[in-house]
Amino acid sequence: xxxxxxxxxxxAEEGKYAIGGFNCPTLENVxxxxxxxxxxxxxVILSFPQVHEQTVPLTVIGPILLQAAKAASVPVCVHLDHGxxxxxxxxxxxxxxxxxxxxxxxxPFAQNLANTKKVVELARSYGADVEAExxxxxxxxxxxxxxxxxxxxxxxxxxxxxFIRETGIDSLAASIGTAHGFYxxxxxxxxxxxxxxxxxxxxxxxxxxxxxxxxxDYAESIRLGIRKINYYSYMAxxxxxxxxxxxxxxxxxxxxxxxIAARAAMAADVREAIMQFNP
Ligand SMILES: [Zn+2]
Numbered sequence: 614x615x616x617x618x619x620x621x622x623x624x625a626e627e628g629k630y631a632i633g634g635f636n637c638p639t640l641e642n643v644x645x646x647x648x649x650x651x652x653x654x655x656x657v658i659l660s661f662p663q664v665h666e667q668t669v670p671l672t673v674i675g676p677i678l679l680q681a682a683k684a685a686s687v688p689v690c691v692h693l694d695h696g697x698x699x700x701x702x703x704x705x706x707x708x709x710x711x712x713x714x715x716x717x718x719x720x721p722f723a724q725n726l727a728n729t730k731k732v733v734e735l736a737r738s739y740g741a742d743v744e745a746e747x748x749x750x751x752x753x754x755x756x757x758x759x760x761x762x763x764x765x766x767x768x769x770x771x772x773x774x775x776f777i778r779e780t781g782i783d784s785l786a787a788s789i790g791t792a793h794g795f796y797x798x799x800x801x802x803x804x805x806x807x808x809x810x811x812x813x814x815x816x817x818x819x820x821x822x823x824x825x826x827x828x829x830d831y832a833e834s835i836r837l838g839i840r841k842i843n844y845y846s847y848m849a850x851x852x853x854x855x856x857x858x859x860x861x862x863x864x865x866x867x868x869x870x871x872x873i874a875a876r877a878a879m880a881a882d883v884r885e886a887i888m889q890f891n892p
Contacts (some may be wrong), residue, residue, distance in 0.1 A: 650689070774814055818838050
């Protein structure tokens with residue numbers, strides 16, 4: 614069933630757990646994520662990042678995400694990840710996405726704040742919720758930029774409070790020591806920063822770059838206020854490994870066999886992640 618991000622995150626806040634936000638650049642991702650969430654009877658977020666427009670157009674995959682959410686037996690939110698322009702965000706809202714992220718983190722603070730305000734106003738007119746980013750989380754969702762570069766600009770708690778208050782966003786993507794892509798060295802998570810921003814702002818925090826964080830670090834981050842974890846790289850790699858394994862075992866002639874192998878491997882990986890975030 615399609616559920617608003619606000620109510621998903623509210624329940625996560627009360628239950629002190631996190632919900633996985635999983636990117637869906639292919640149909641195999643969509644099916645794997647729903648299969649994993651249903652098998653555990655847990656809520657999940659289907660995300661589409663703007664950088665994957667090159668993989669599949671939003672206008673094609675967007676309605677599929679919504680249909681998958683509506684047909685699921687568990688609560689599902691459909692979310693636009695890292696929207697960089699208001700035009701693109703409105704395209705997602707028109708399709709029916711009930712949550713959008715605006716990422717103006719590379720802009721100067723005042724510009725990011727002004728644009729985020731506009732996005733909040735727009736999203737509200739569609740009844741959708743807004744996540745925004747402050748600070749800088751290096752890399753991107755397509756693995757194009759330097760993955761694993763943890764030299765991100767960490768979110769300043771004081772700026773975060775002003776940003777949250779003035780924009781009226783529902784959740785904040787905070788830069789707390791994680792990065793997008795595969796880590797070349799273990800991320801050093803700034804737990805005190807998570808706690809300070811969460812406790813002072815009272816809104817759910819989002820961890821980007823969730824692949825490759827240790828079990829202990831997930832648990833501690835969630836204890837301190839992370840309520841949504843964006844997880845993609847490891848799921849994507851699990852899909853590749855599933856395909857490689859099948860190709861090693863037999864002489865595959867049909868592409869759909871690869872798709873099925875990828876889906877099964879990704880569903881198993883997503884299951885593990887959901888159990889970690891929401892035991
Ligand atoms: Zn991200």
